[in-house]
Amino acid sequence: MRKIQNKNPLQLLKAHHKVALVTHVHPDGDAYGSLLGLLHLLKSKVQQVEAFAEEDQRSKFNFLPGFGEIRNVSGLVAGEFDYCIALDCGSAQRAYGIESFLKLGSQITIVNVDHHISNTKFAHVNVVDVESSSTAELVACLSNEMGWELGEDIATCLLTGIVMDTGHYLYENTTDKTHEIVANLLRVGADQGLIRYNLYQNRPVQNVRFMAHLVDHMELLSKGRAVLMSVPDESMRQFGVAYEDLDEMIAYARDIAGVELAVILKELNKTETKVSFRSKCWLDVNELASQLGGGGHQRAAGAVIEDSLQEARKILIPMMETLFAEVTHENGSV
The missing domain is CATH 3.10.310.30 (Diaminopimelate Epimerase; Chain A, domain 1)
Structure with missing residues (x-):
């Protein structure tokens, strides 16, 4: 697997930490996939982890494991967390609900995990890898670098993000490394049939x-x-x-x-x-x-x-x- 050149922000997280995960306004497949994939990953690694996004139960991504655990950003209280990880956000303006964190300054560490070439590097810790096909691919790389095991739910969420941001592997951001990561996600149990049915064979x-x-x-x-x-x-x-x-x-x-x-x-x-x-x-x-x-x-x-x-x-x-x-x-x- 390709090594990420930036410092791996997952190394910063300890068992006693409380972590908030946010993503961009109007979440898409990569936003939901990376958000929920990291949510499942961190449950056994930190004291508390919560995922926040715009609430939309009609979303076609509501089949993803853990979708019902996403909290509305109106319940986001900045002072309750040690870290805020913004996923798939090119700028602070795109990060839904992050305003209260920015006002706290040094009281909380903001981590920016993204793959957009236009990213403004707005956080305290910025891991922006424009060679990644998606933020979900980047999360998979970071977790592999840590040697963390990926369960079926994690793999399904991350695979969804990759599938959506690569146009099901048709776009030019799909690389050999992307396919290596996808192969690993399938090996650990990503439910490709669930993804295929809900995103491509169940159109309202x-x-x-x-x-x-x-x-x-x-x-x-x-x-x-x-x-x-x-x-x-x-x-x-x-x-x-x-x-x-x-x-x-x-x-x-x-x-x-x-x-x-x-x-x-x-x-x-x-x-x-x-x-x-x-x-x-x-x-x-x-x-x-x-x-x-x-x-x-x-x-x-x-x-x-x-x-x-x-x-x-x-x-x-x-x-x-x-x-x-x-x-x-x-x-x-x-």
Whole structure:
């Protein structure tokens, strides 16, 4: 297994410590997988460990072992913990509920475990490995480095995070090391059948209908090289789909022949719009997201625009058109 160059933060944890685990807003598969995987790992290693995230019992990841143990961040009391480990968070702003910890300063140690190239290294201890396919892979590496045994529940959670962030091993962040780690997770009992059924063979009918709705209303831009989908909050409620379900829908749009860039605008409220970018071959969407104060990876990134959905659309469309016009000018054709 690949060694992590940064100091392993798990070495810091002792039997008498109390540890809080947090992840980013609107958790995805890697967020839940790494959060729950580490929760199970630390139960026998420290005095107390609690996992906190946004509460959403409708989540398609509610099949994961320990999902019901996740506590709402409203119950997070910073003074009760010695360590706070933020998983899969590119910045402090993305770490849900971490504000109270940041105010305590030296009274608590904040650990940042992540794989995003745009990570701001916001914690006291930062373990950011951009070569890892996912934060779940990084957690697996760190635990292997410690010589800790991985049980079936831990392996299932970590495998879920890896599967989701690699697009089931299709994305270019999948390496030979990723496959080595996955092989080890399967050897110790990761339930691949449970993951496959719940994530790929149990799609709610309303999600299929919502996908059809989005496809019917999507905008093809830049001579078919970019796709824009706009998602009002009202339509999410009308179809009964969860925020996390948008990931598979933007991937569907990106995979259209000739498309390099797919963008989804999601209305968070009347003055905030979440932008998600996905690219296929050459476009660095982390750079694109950074222009809007966000970040992520070369092929997957996001940002929040402090404006309405319609105003965000007015910002994004010219940006996309200019981007592809410049590329065409530089290269003759794309």
